[in-house]
Amino acid sequence: MRQNPERRAALLDAAIEVLAREGSRGLTLRAVDTEAGVPTGTSSNYFANRALLLVQILHRTRERLTPDPADLTGPFDTKVLLRRLLERMRRERSVHTAMLELRLEATRRPELQEALAGFQGAELEANIAWHLEAGLPGDRRGVVLIYLAMLGLIVDDLTVPGLLDPHAVEGLIDTMVERLLPEGPAD
Numbered sequence: 001m002r003q004n005p006e007r008r009a010a011l012l013d014a015a016i017e018v019l020a021r022e023g024s025r026g027l028t029l030r031a032v033d034t035e036a037g038v039p040t041g042t043s044s045n046y047f048a049n050r051a052l053l054l055v056q057i058l059h060r061t062r063e064r065l066t067p068d069p070a071d072l073t074g075p076f077d078t079k080v081l082l083r084r085l086l087e088r089m090r091r092e093r094s095v096h097t098a099m100l101e102l103r104l105e106a107t108r109r110p111e112l113q114e115a116l117a118g119f120q121g122a123e124l125e126a127n128i129a130w131h132l133e134a135g136l137p138g139d140r141r142g143v144v145l146i147y148l149a150m151l152g153l154i155v156d157d158l159t160v161p162g163l164l165d166p167h168a169v170e171g172l173i174d175t176m177v178e179r180l181l182p183e184g185p186a187d
Helices: 005-022 029-036 042-046 050-065 078-091 093-106 110-133 140-159 169-180
Strands: none
Touching: 005 029, 005 042, 005 050, 005 093, 029 042, 029 050, 050 093, 050 110, 078 093, 078 140, 078 169, 093 110, 093 140, 110 140, 140 169
16 A cells, blocks of 8 residues: 555545545545546555545544644633634535535444544544643533534534524524533533
C-alpha cells in the first residue's frame, strides 16, 4: 500500500465529496479516482478495499471537523462554542453529510458499525471530559443531552435546510444550553 500522506488525504477528501453527493452506493474506488482527478487505480493503491476506505473516511472526517485550537481557548461560553460548531457544520456540509451516510451504511455493515461505535463513543467521551475539565456548566448527563440535541439540529439543518428558519436557531441553542446545562445544581 502506498503511504504518501498528502495523496491519501486528497483521496479521502475526494471520497468524502463522492459519499456526500452520491451516497454509499455511488462510492467506488473508481469514483474516488475521478473526483480526485487521478489515474484510474490510484485509490486501490491506497485502500485495499471499500470497507477500509469507509473506515478511513470516518477518521478523515474527524481531522477535517476538529476545531481550530484558537477556538478552544478560554474563557469558554457553551452557547458560543455550540454556535461555532453549527458554523463549522455549515462550512463543511459535505463532511457532515458523509458522516450521515457512514451512519446509514453502518446499519448494513457490522464491521463498519463496530468501527463507528468505537470511534463515536471515544469522541463523545472526549467531548464530555473536555467540557467538564473546562469548567463549563452542567454534568455528564447534560453534556450527552446537548450532544443529542445538537445532533438533531445539525441533521435537520443538513437534510431540510430552512426547516428551523422560523425558530431562530441561535435562540434554540441558547435555550438548549440554559435548560440542559444549568449553572446551578440539577433538580
